[in-house]
Amino acid sequence: MKSRAVLRPLAASCRYKHGVLLRRSGIRWASDTWSAGPAQKAGSDSVHFPGALKSKFTSTMRFQNPAEENAMPTYRIMDADGNIVDTTRDPQSASDDEIIQWYRTMLTVSIMDLIAFEAQRQGRFSFYMVSAGEEGIAVGSASALTPEDVCFLQYREQGVLLHRGFTLKEMMSQLFSNKDDNGKGRNMPVHYGSGKHNVHTISSPLATQIPQAAGAAYALKMQRLLNPNVPPRIVACYFGEGAASEGDFHAALNIAATKSCPIVFVCRNNGFAISTASIEQYKGDGIASRGLGYGIDTIRVDGNDIFAVRAVMLEARKRALEGDCKPILVEAMSYRVSHHSTSDDSFAYRAKREVEEWKRRDNPITRLRKWMEKKGIWDEDKEKEARASIRKEVLREFSAAEKVKKPPVRAMFEDVYEELTPETRAHMKELKRIIEKYPKEYSGISEYEGGLKSLEE
Amino acid sequence: MYAGRRLNACSRALKPFLQRRYASQASSEARLNKPIDFKKTAVLHQSQNSARTAYGLSQDAPVDWVNLHGAINASLHHALKSDENVLLFGEDVAFGGVFRCSKGLSDEFGTSRVFNTPLCEQGIVGFAIGCAAEGMKPVAEIQFADYVYPAFDQLVNEAAKFRYREGATGGHCGGLVVRMPCGSVGHGALYHSQSPESLFTHVPGLRVVMPRSPSQAKGLLTASILNSNDPVIFMEPKILYRAAEEFVPRDPYTLPLDKAEVLKQGKDLTVISYGQPLYLCSAAIEALEKEIKGLSIELVDLRAIYPWDRATILESVNKTGRAVVVHESMYNAGVGAEVAASIQEGAFLRLEAPVARVTGWSTHPGLIFEKFNIPDITSKPMPP
Numbered sequence: 001m002k003s004r005a006v007l008r009p010l011a012a013s014c015r016y017k018h019g020v021l022l023r024r025s026g027i028r029w030a031s032d033t034w035s036a037g038p039a040q041k042a043g044s045d046s047v048h049f050p051g052a053l054k055s056k057f058t059s060t061m062r063f064q065n066p067a068e069e070n071a072m073p074t075y076r077i078m079d080a081d082g083n084i085v086d087t088t089r090d091p092q093s094a095s096d097d098e099i100i101q102w103y104r105t106m107l108t109v110s111i112m113d114l115i116a117f118e119a120q121r122q123g124r125f126s127f128y129m130v131s132a133g134e135e136g137i138a139v140g141s142a143s144a145l146t147p148e149d150v151c152f153l154q155y156r157e158q159g160v161l162l163h164r165g166f167t168l169k170e171m172m173s174q175l176f177s178n179k180d181d182n183g184k185g186r187n188m189p190v191h192y193g194s195g196k197h198n199v200h201t202i203s204s205p206l207a208t209q210i211p212q213a214a215g216a217a218y219a220l221k222m223q224r225l226l227n228p229n230v231p232p233r234i235v236a237c238y239f240g241e242g243a244a245s246e247g248d249f250h251a252a253l254n255i256a257a258t259k260s261c262p263i264v265f266v267c268r269n270n271g272f273a274i275s276t277a278s279i280e281q282y283k284g285d286g287i288a289s290r291g292l293g294y295g296i297d298t299i300r301v302d303g304n305d306i307f308a309v310r311a312v313m314l315e316a317r318k319r320a321l322e323g324d325c326k327p328i329l330v331e332a333m334s335y336r337v338s339h340h341s342t343s344d345d346s347f348a349y350r351a352k353r354e355v356e357e358w359k360r361r362d363n364p365i366t367r368l369r370k371w372m373e374k375k376g377i378w379d380e381d382k383e384k385e386a387r388a389s390i391r392k393e394v395l396r397e398f399s400a401a402e403k404v405k406k407p408p409v410r411a412m413f414e415d416v417y418e419e420l421t422p423e424t425r426a427h428m429k430e431l432k433r434i435i436e437k438y439p440k441e442y443s444g445i446s447e448y449e450g451g452l453k454s455l456e457e
Numbered sequence: 458m459y460a461g462r463r464l465n466a467c468s469r470a471l472k473p474f475l476q477r478r479y480a481s482q483a484s485s486e487a488r489l490n491k492p493i494d495f496k497k498t499a500v501l502h503q504s505q506n507s508a509r510t511a512y513g514l515s516q517d518a519p520v521d522w523v524n525l526h527g528a529i530n531a532s533l534h535h536a537l538k539s540d541e542n543v544l545l546f547g548e549d550v551a552f553g554g555v556f557r558c559s560k561g562l563s564d565e566f567g568t569s570r571v572f573n574t575p576l577c578e579q580g581i582v583g584f585a586i587g588c589a590a591e592g593m594k595p596v597a598e599i600q601f602a603d604y605v606y607p608a609f610d611q612l613v614n615e616a617a618k619f620r621y622r623e624g625a626t627g628g629h630c631g632g633l634v635v636r637m638p639c640g641s642v643g644h645g646a647l648y649h650s651q652s653p654e655s656l657f658t659h660v661p662g663l664r665v666v667m668p669r670s671p672s673q674a675k676g677l678l679t680a681s682i683l684n685s686n687d688p689v690i691f692m693e694p695k696i697l698y699r700a701a702e703e704f705v706p707r708d709p710y711t712l713p714l715d716k717a718e719v720l721k722q723g724k725d726l727t728v729i730s731y732g733q734p735l736y737l738c739s740a741a742i743e744a745l746e747k748e749i750k751g752l753s754i755e756l757v758d759l760r761a762i763y764p765w766d767r768a769t770i771l772e773s774v775n776k777t778g779r780a781v782v783v784h785e786s787m788y789n790a791g792v793g794a795e796v797a798a799s800i801q802e803g804a805f806l807r808l809e810a811p812v813a814r815v816t817g818w819s820t821h822p823g824l825i826f827e828k829f830n831i832p833d834i835t836s837k838p839m840p841p
Binding site for chain 1: 570579583590610623625626645661715
């Protein structure tokens with residue numbers, strides 16, 4: 001609707017004094033956001049209420065019952081035995097070498113999980129979260145992104161980081177909170193971040209990243225408007241189905257739609273939020289059904305099918321950037337094979353047999369392996385060699401990271417604001433004085449790079 | 458409740474006379490608690506030369522007679538014009554905002570830079586953090602400070618900690634500014650009167666700033682948007698939006714976000730406050746100095762609520778030996794508590810009397826009791 005200027009002088013008492021930087025004093029102009037909606041036409045069979053412009057009138061009273069609707073279908077390309085079932089599409093759209101690399105990345109996540117889980121049990125670092133069963137969602141979706149795209153993660157997307165080039169050394173540095181940690185030792189283990197790879201540091205409060213991701217996507221859109229030389233970019237935002245119950249999820253999808261943000265929301269629906277099964281999390285048709293309510297293009301995909309995840313993500317990215325941009329919602333279905341974290345024993349709330357059936361029958365690593373073996377690009381020898389070499393590499397980085405000094409104690413005080421405040425400087429000085437006065441109480445300071453000296457001005 | 462909030466806000470914006478009647482709380486027999494005479498108070502620049510002198514300008518520098526919302530509008534206009542990364546959004550900002558602070562801006566800069574968001578405070582702040590994380594300078598408006606709490610998690614757990622947790626990745630949301638009207642307005646009751654600044658002062662990583670006047674607001678807001686690389690909570694005393702008018706330099710300028718300002722020199726007592734109560738403090742000081750010959754009271758505007766300017770406050774109190782802290786929000790754990798504790802630590806040997814606090818009582822801002830709750834000229838400090 002074209003905007004129409006409405007000239008309406010304000011009452012004299014409201015007229016502003018001369019000098020205030022207003023476009024025109026005393027006059028209010030209508031703008032795009034004020035354009036009047038169409039009036040209800042006599043005899044029309046459709047609604048023109050401003051709140052729902054395309055609804056048709058009906059004389060039949062009917063409450064729409066979600067239980068009577070068909071559940072949204074789950075898209076897949078490859079079945080659980082590695083057979084292609086969507087023959088209308090080239091399942092690969094990537095070279096054999098690339099696919100083998102995806103497989104190795106998923107294996108790396110899986111093997112690292114085993115080693116890190118055990119290390120936490122040995123008390124070598126404080127916490128760990130495994131992503132078993134969900135490696136395909138992370139790697140498949142990441143393979144559809146460009147290096148310039150921006151990622152906001154929850155905490156079970158290690159595969160995204162690895163695929164984008166985050167190294168095992170960087171991961172181990174974060175887990176051990178050593179001096180090479182990007183986060184300078186401030187975050188719990190698995191809260192990775194990388195400026196180089198455009199992955200924002202993970203934070204623990206659930207769903208907070210979702211509206212942030214919408215805002216970041218709006219920024220990317222604006223920056224391209226300002227400078228057409230900037231390549232088209234999207235934001236990929238990941239969260240679990242439990243986090244989707246937070247108010248921030250609602251906030252984000254709504255504003256992403258109304259502001260037409262180039263973002264793909266990826267929901268990992270693995271059936272559990274710690275001990276809470278999905279049946280206690282929502283009553284509707286999963287998370288995907290909500291996307292339509294916000295006016296967001298939505299698809300549900302088999303999260304154990306890396307080809308389907310990738311194809312969906314490629315298409316979602318393309319659509320997000322079309323025209324004036326728009327958000328897309330992808331719900332990737334999977335099963336959390338692991339405990340929630342090293343602080344959780346999931347057999348307290350679900351049957352062990354259920355987990356083992358998922359492990360054995362269908363998981364993203366097994367499925368891709370079957371496909372590769374059918375295609376003849378993988379075999380038992382390659383599998384053994386890959387597992388051995390990955391394990392060796394993980395253990396090497398593990399051992400190296402464990403020996404590295406912790407960050408300087410100074411890092412405890414820096415980056416709260418851009419600059420140190422006088423108050424913080426006084427606190428650093430006081431901490432230094434206390435450590436000097438009671439050296440035996442703080443003897444561990446020698447493990448921190450620079451020791452006590454790092455607290456000097 | 459939201460419908461009531463909207464109705465109340467629009468009603469106030471459109472019915473200035475009605476508001477003026479409500480705003481007048483003083484009874485006809487009152488001798489001390491007369492309405493603030495904004496045309497005479499020393500807190501405002503009543504003459505062109507007063508403004509020029511204060512901001513170090515030449516005698517021919519242009520100055521305009523501006524109220525608070527006009528000064529904020531001027532600052533936003535300058536920011537939007539001088540930096541393409543600046544965005545302004547929130548509920549109802551597109552048509553000019555319920556207090557007219559964004560009047561004319563969406564017409565001039567377009568609805569991709571000045572726009573309405575859906576009605577959701579946690580969404581507004583989360584969205585703004587994401588914009589800032591990618592290098593934009595979003596100015597997010599929360600329509601009333603009373604409604605910032607749905608965004609508390611985004612501000613405290615996210616905005617304040619963003620740079621710290623990102624560490625060496627270099628990520629931060631330093632371009633973020635969150636503006637909100639705050640403080641009593643005569644008839645705002647529970648949800649249009651609050652002054653929650655002390656809640657944000659307990660959060661390392663956020664700057665909290667409150668201006669006292671149009672010229673202060675213009676400089677502080679411009680600095681917050683264009684110069685600061687830390688997230689800023691910018692609180693605007695809404696009773697001053699149209700009441701406080703003064704001469705303001707026309708050209709853009711900035712003010713420091715971490716410095717208090719001594720408004721009046723004195724040698725017997727230091728009075729510390731910020732925002733709207735400064736006008737009451739000024740009137741009270743005038744009344745006292747008239748009543749007690751030779752009395753000389755120093756008045757300090759804290760301005761930077763956190764990180765705050767301990768050095769200026771302690772210098773003043775070490776000179777006078779006595780201190781009173783005044784604020785509208787309630788007594789327990791208010792800004793006055795932090796200031797008083799710091800004075801006790803930093804000026805202990807000089808103090809001639811306990812630090813006094815004059816604040817709102819420990820209750821909610823009930824509608825018809827505002828006159829008895831807000832500190833006024835007769836308010837006496839709590840006995841220790």
